[in-house]
Amino acid sequence: MESRFVVRDILVVGGGYVGLTAAGCFAELGHRVYLIEKDEERMESLSRGKIPIYEPQLDEIFARSLRDGRIILGDSMADGCFGVDVAFLCVGTPPSPNGNPNLSIIAAAAAEVAGAATTSLPIVVKSTVPPGTCEALELICHEAAKEGVEPTVCSNPEFLREGRSIDDFMNPDRVVIGGEEWAVDVVASLYPDYMPLLKMDRRGAELIKYASNAFLAVKVSFANEIAALCESLGTKASDVLRGVGLDSRIGTAFLSPSIGWGGSCLPKDTSGMVAIADSLGCDSGVVSAAILANRAARERSIDRIDRAVGGLSGKRIALLGMAFKAGTDDCRDSPALLLSSELINRGGVVVGYDPMAKLTSLQEFSITSRVDSLSEAIVDVDAIVFGAAWPEFGQLDPIAITAMNSRTVVFDGSSSIEIEKWQMAGFITMGVGEGHQDRFRPIIWRPLSWTTTMSHESVA
Ligand SMILES: NC(=O)C1=CN([C@@H]2O[C@H](COP(=O)(O)OP(=O)(O)OC[C@H]3O[C@@H](n4cnc5c(N)ncnc54)[C@H](O)[C@@H]3O)[C@@H](O)[C@H]2O)C=CC1
């Protein structure tokens, strides 16, 4: 079979998690990439060969590609567009207060590319955008384009996860491309033959992205609801959900109970999905319920910590892990920080530690103070809350820590630590989906269908 792969010249607009990964990986695949990032700080860092975000492996890939001339850092759209075969838009689509994504940044970027383009190249939307956006962007592009230039806009959504973006980009479950046939073929030719390809219309491609993120959110919310049941039943959610997930129709991934899902995309894309459905007069009950369940998961965790420390007022809490999950510095919509804000609202004092988290000045208000080492965080605290599963937390020696703390509550919010180790060292331990040690009692069922002789009498 003839290979579809062709080495090309590519423009990437936006040097964030998606743009840097796309630029680095396309360069690794042999393409020549021109990267434009308009944030001066990010650009300055890149020009020193330093990636402005934390993403494993990306530093080495970038350094190598810059050295070999396969990535060129650009400051002019005109230079960037000159002679390239295809342009990728990888800019932010942040949420607006009404749940709809704010598309002004991508509209501006599309117009800039179209205005500078000298050929009718495919402009590819990698950012997450609601169905119909590519069509609208195409109109903007035609208005901005020079005479005789008619760019076409394609959809090629990105499915990478932060913290493992390189592997996800290089080994995708699928590459989805929507658009006009000739343009889709150009975009498809950038990806090696081993990557499974799905070609379709633009609206379908755009919707796959929202539907995928929404499904992942629904799955975790479901796991968290089962976790709540397990807590009340005094059993272990990890065992139960493994038993559920081993059904090959269900799958074990995304069934880890947590203090809730967060990050730069699941919250924004679930709200986006609800807004899209609303605007089309369609129902989005399942996704809306997942959003509510997510809030409930967090509130349940806060209540459990509050009760376990005997009221939060004046209590000192070490929050280990502040990014929205381990493996990233990204704190956008971090469940750990949202939880921390509420602990503080209830009078708690939260000392945060995270090996990588990059907090914005607003996010700094979610904690009382930040320390630079694990050992500083866990001195003389009433509770240790694991907010994200960084591997180094697993190395902590509970026995050594007991010496510094008495009657400390340990709350595993990310289903990641060996809770028994902490229990054996004398800590009061709680995990999401771990039965309440102090509230375990016989369960008395009174199903309506049972006869009185079969039913047990309540002892509660
Ligand atoms: N972060 C993630 O894991 C994933 C994000 N996405 C989607 O990809 C898009 C981008 O996400 P991130 O990379 O996280 O965003 P980001 O906010 O980290 O990066 C976007 C970058 O684009 C730059 N930019 C904006 N307008 C520009 C312009 N006109 N010219 C040059 N640079 C410009 C910004 O300065 C910023 O550095 C969003 O739509 C997001 O939903 C999709 C999959 C994964």
Ligand SMILES: O=C(O)[C@H]1O[C@H](OP(=O)(O)OP(=O)(O)OC[C@H]2O[C@@H](n3ccc(=O)[nH]c3=O)[C@H](O)[C@@H]2O)[C@H](O)[C@@H](O)[C@@H]1O
């Ligand atoms: O569109 C995006 O930006 C990306 O969003 C998610 O990726 P990411 O945000 O990097 O993070 P995930 O690994 O999906 O985790 C999201 C949240 O769910 C939580 N989670 C995940 C899995 C799980 O079992 N339990 C759980 O609570 C995580 O802790 C985190 O807060 C999707 O997994 C990617 O496919 C998608 O490309």
